[in-house]
Amino acid sequence: MIGEISHFLSLSAVLLLGLVLIFNLFFSFDKFHPNQLMLSMRLFNQACWLVFISFGMYVYLAISDDFSIAYIASHSNSQLPIFYKVTSIWSAHEGSMFLWIVFLSAWSIFFINSLDKNHPLKKLTLLMLSLIILGFLLFLLLTSNPFERILPFGAIEGADINPILQDPALAIHPPMLYLGYVGFVISFSFISAYLLNGNFELQWEQDIKNWSFVAWIFLTIGIALGSWWAYYELGWGGYWFWDPVENVALMPWLAATAFMHSLFASSRSNVLKTWTMFLGILIFTLSLFGAFIVRSGIIDSVHSFANDPERGLYLLSFSGLISLFSLSIFAYRLPDLNSSKLVVTGSKESFLSMNNILMITSIFSIFLGVTYPLIIESISGEKISIGPPYYNTIFSPLILIAAVFIMISVDALWQRSMSLRSLFFNVAAPTLLSLLSLYLIWMTTGVFSILAYVGIFSGLLILVSYLFRIVNNFFNKKYINKGSAVAHIGLGLLFFAVSMNSILSYEKNLNLAPGQSIMVNESVQEFSFKDIQVLKASNHDVISAEIALLHDEREISLNPQKRKYATRGQITSESDIHASLLKDTYLTIGDQLENGSWTFSLKINYFIKWIWFSAALMVFGMLLTIFKKKVL
Amino acid sequence: MNKLLRFLIVIFPILILVFFAKVLLIDEEIKFSNFEKKNFPVFQLNDLQGNQVKTESLDGIKLVNVWASWCITCLVEHPFLTKLSNNGIEIIGLNYKDTDAKANAWLQKHGNPYLFSMYDPRGDLAFDLGVTGAPESFLLVNNMVVGHIQGEMSQSKWETIFLPLIQKARQDL
Numbered sequence: 001m002i003g004e005i006s007h008f009l010s011l012s013a014v015l016l017l018g019l020v021l022i023f024n025l026f027f028s029f030d031k032f033h034p035n036q037l038m039l040s041m042r043l044f045n046q047a048c049w050l051v052f053i054s055f056g057m058y059v060y061l062a063i064s065d066d067f068s069i070a071y072i073a074s075h076s077n078s079q080l081p082i083f084y085k086v087t088s089i090w091s092a093h094e095g096s097m098f099l100w101i102v103f104l105s106a107w108s109i110f111f112i113n114s115l116d117k118n119h120p121l122k123k124l125t126l127l128m129l130s131l132i133i134l135g136f137l138l139f140l141l142l143t144s145n146p147f148e149r150i151l152p153f154g155a156i157e158g159a160d161i162n163p164i165l166q167d168p169a170l171a172i173h174p175p176m177l178y179l180g181y182v183g184f185v186i187s188f189s190f191i192s193a194y195l196l197n198g199n200f201e202l203q204w205e206q207d208i209k210n211w212s213f214v215a216w217i218f219l220t221i222g223i224a225l226g227s228w229w230a231y232y233e234l235g236w237g238g239y240w241f242w243d244p245v246e247n248v249a250l251m252p253w254l255a256a257t258a259f260m261h262s263l264f265a266s267s268r269s270n271v272l273k274t275w276t277m278f279l280g281i282l283i284f285t286l287s288l289f290g291a292f293i294v295r296s297g298i299i300d301s302v303h304s305f306a307n308d309p310e311r312g313l314y315l316l317s318f319s320g321l322i323s324l325f326s327l328s329i330f331a332y333r334l335p336d337l338n339s340s341k342l343v344v345t346g347s348k349e350s351f352l353s354m355n356n357i358l359m360i361t362s363i364f365s366i367f368l369g370v371t372y373p374l375i376i377e378s379i380s381g382e383k384i385s386i387g388p389p390y391y392n393t394i395f396s397p398l399i400l401i402a403a404v405f406i407m408i409s410v411d412a413l414w415q416r417s418m419s420l421r422s423l424f425f426n427v428a429a430p431t432l433l434s435l436l437s438l439y440l441i442w443m444t445t446g447v448f449s450i451l452a453y454v455g456i457f458s459g460l461l462i463l464v465s466y467l468f469r470i471v472n473n474f475f476n477k478k479y480i481n482k483g484s485a486v487a488h489i490g491l492g493l494l495f496f497a498v499s500m501n502s503i504l505s506y507e508k509n510l511n512l513a514p515g516q517s518i519m520v521n522e523s524v525q526e527f528s529f530k531d532i533q534v535l536k537a538s539n540h541d542v543i544s545a546e547i548a549l550l551h552d553e554r555e556i557s558l559n560p561q562k563r564k565y566a567t568r569g570q571i572t573s574e575s576d577i578h579a580s581l582l583k584d585t586y587l588t589i590g591d592q593l594e595n596g597s598w599t600f601s602l603k604i605n606y607f608i609k610w611i612w613f614s615a616a617l618m619v620f621g622m623l624l625t626i627f628k629k630k631v632l
Numbered sequence: 633m634n635k636l637l638r639f640l641i642v643i644f645p646i647l648i649l650v651f652f653a654k655v656l657l658i659d660e661e662i663k664f665s666n667f668e669k670k671n672f673p674v675f676q677l678n679d680l681q682g683n684q685v686k687t688e689s690l691d692g693i694k695l696v697n698v699w700a701s702w703c704i705t706c707l708v709e710h711p712f713l714t715k716l717s718n719n720g721i722e723i724i725g726l727n728y729k730d731t732d733a734k735a736n737a738w739l740q741k742h743g744n745p746y747l748f749s750m751y752d753p754r755g756d757l758a759f760d761l762g763v764t765g766a767p768e769s770f771l772l773v774n775n776m777v778v779g780h781i782q783g784e785m786s787q788s789k790w791e792t793i794f795l796p797l798i799q800k801a802r803q804d805l
Contacts, residue, residue: 243704278641285645298655312656320649327645331638338634371651377783378655384765387702509736573741590740601737 003069007147009054016047017134037123048105055102062089068154071146077158087171088161094146101136104182111186124193135318143311169229177222181287183215188284191277192326195333205267213626216256217619223249224615242391244299247366248290255283258359265352269415274337275356281326288319346417351409358402365394396454403458407465434460447503455499462492487621490614497610504606513597526550540565545589560589584608672775673760679748680732693801695723696770700730701738703766709784717745725749728758728766773801
């Protein structure tokens with residue numbers, strides 16, 4: 001019964017949103033009446049609340065083990081703790097789409113109610129938002145209905161959640177990511193409304209600035225958490241795989257980052273406005289593209305949901321339609337938008353426009369990497385994978401160019417060219433210091449790789465430049481933009497950590513019987529296999545090994561495990577990790593060999609922690625910018 | 633310039649849309665190519681443990697699966713291969729343009745459905761076989777290649793292409 005009520009509420013939301021659209025389209029030719037907007041707002045708010053209540057009831061259904069609902073029956077289980085019963089809702093396509101729509105409605109209802117009731121763009125923004133929510137609700141109910149019942153008799157027991165998803169990270173990684181993705185519906189709708197409205201005297205930047213910043217924070221945290229989860233919990237052994245699904249999350253992130261930079265220039269000095277608008281539309285377009293890639297099953301990926309051409313076609317047509325709609329108005333209005341104001345060479349604006357170009361290049365390169373296998377497949381029928389080598393070669397020069405521009409631009413001024421003298425100091429000192437550090441790194445590690453060294457050098461350039469800036473601020477009281485400095489130091493650190501990780505990390509495969517011990521290399525002097533045990537846990541068996549390591553004169557004990565889950569028969573590997581400031585010791589247990597010994601894979605990963613730390617710095621820098629008293 | 637830009641902003645997304653629609657709508661039906669039987673190429677390779685692979689080990693009905701640790705699609709088809717191997721299908725891996733350390737680590741982590749894997753870091757044997765990328769699978773009957781599947785091995789491809797060939801070969805043997 002509750003299932004039907006929940007279903008009915010979602011259907012009613014569709015009806016109300018439909019009413020908002022019909023009502024406004026039919027009566028928009030009449031003289032605008034204030035009550036019209038008021039009525040539309042009420043309908044819209046109620047529709048959003050219906051979606052929230054419907055989702056709340058769905059959560060209740062999951063908690064109370066209603067296995068007559070097909071989706072819950074195939075993704076949950078009565079043995080699960082309540083926590084995982086709730087998170088199981090977004091462990092597959094239907095439920096996660098539902099969550100996506102809940103977030104979409106939440107962002108929309110907050111934003112639209114925050115706008116003044118006389119705001120000239122309020123009505124058009126409301127219509128855009130209604131259209132988008134309506135489209136996705138219909139997608140949910142028509143092609144991926146989570147309310148479907150198993151009739152006439154429901155299942156007695158659920159099929160269980162995939163064991164690798166029985167993890168606290170599932171509770172936060174997808175929701176954070178979705179909050180980020182859909183948050184940019186605000187810039188998308190608002191800019192589209194602005195372009196439709198056609199009054200270009202309006203200042204629109206301030207109204208969406210903080211909303212986009214917050215969405216960016218969610219997106220950044222979401223991506224970083226996904227990477228953290230893959231590394232620490234899923235035991236994939238790495239933090240980034242250039243998997244198609246990671247790529248489609250990175251594209252909106254890059255667009256959003258460019259958008260925020262461009263937004264500063266637009267609102268501050270009235271330049272790059274077309275850029276900013278284009279990027280504002282592009283972010284959500286890329287989010288939709290991502291949803292399409294993941295949910296249509298068009299690309300094989302470790303992340304993708306089940307393949308269903310019908311869903312893919314609906315998503316493609318609907319996302320394509322609204323993106324194309326916005327892009328077309330943008331193209332139509334383009335001649336009127338060009339500002340007469342020119343960007344001064346060497347000013348802050350000029351560097352920001354450079355940033356836009358670099359970001360668009362990166363997005364396009366990733367886009368090419370994602371679609372290239374599909375293009376090849378449709379031409380020759382072959383399936384190929386494009387992996388890290390492509391992305392590493394593309395990104396290392398881009399990163400270097402970006403770093404050089406960041407280095408030059410730390411002292412740049414708004415609307416004024418920088419002096420040659422400060423330009424010289426900005427370039428010479430960091431370059432020399434970075435080259436020196438690079439030489440020292442080469443001497444101490446003895447490893448050389450051109451791509452990695454380009455990355456390390458780029459990271460150092462940024463770090464050293466900002467270091468000078470901070471020193472200058474401390475002694476000469478020279479102004480420093482704290483948020484920007486923290487975020488860019490995070491970026492420099494990210495380049496540095498990722499590149500150092502790639503040259504220093506290594507992996508060893510070992511073969512040992514219980515009781516044996518061996519020397520691996522100079523740094524891992526002793527690896528002893530103390531014991532192995534078979535234990536029983538509630539829903540799985542555990543094989544747990546006890547290993548003692550002598551790593552760089554430090555004693556470490558590790559317990560890598562293998563688990564066999566009863567319900568699905570799936571075997572998972574639980575790596576054990578010992579983390580220190582500089583490096584992680586990462587141990588996975590493999591199979592037992594015929595002679596009774598076991599195989600192990602020992603990985604030493606350097607600078608991993610620094611990667612998360614640099615993401616945290618970027619988020620912190622953004623927070624500083626949001627909470628600064630007088631922004632811009 | 634401006635006109636061209638306006639044109640591109642609209643045309644480029646339309647092209648992308650059309651392309652994806654086409655990819656989605658391509659009939660997933662697998663084309664039966666007129667596959668010509670041929671002898672398995674002569675080769676000299678080691679397995680991933682460093683032992684030389686004997687030609688006799690390819691006798692009987694064997695599935696040769698081209699894989700690599702860098703290949704995401706290989707990870708996708710991996711559970712299906714594991715299922716086949718549990719059902720008694722003998723699968724031999726051809727580790728393609730990979731390093732043995734990475735390949736062994738991959739097998740340790742995800743499980744090993746292969747009897748053994750031939751180690752072909754330069755892609756010599758793969759070249760002679762006519763491999764275009766990973767994953768690819770070949771069906772061998774007594775050292776003769778009788779069937780070929782490009783890309784991910786799925787239940788439907790298995791049932792429509794390889795299974796009839798295997799049943800025929802079992803009757804003949």
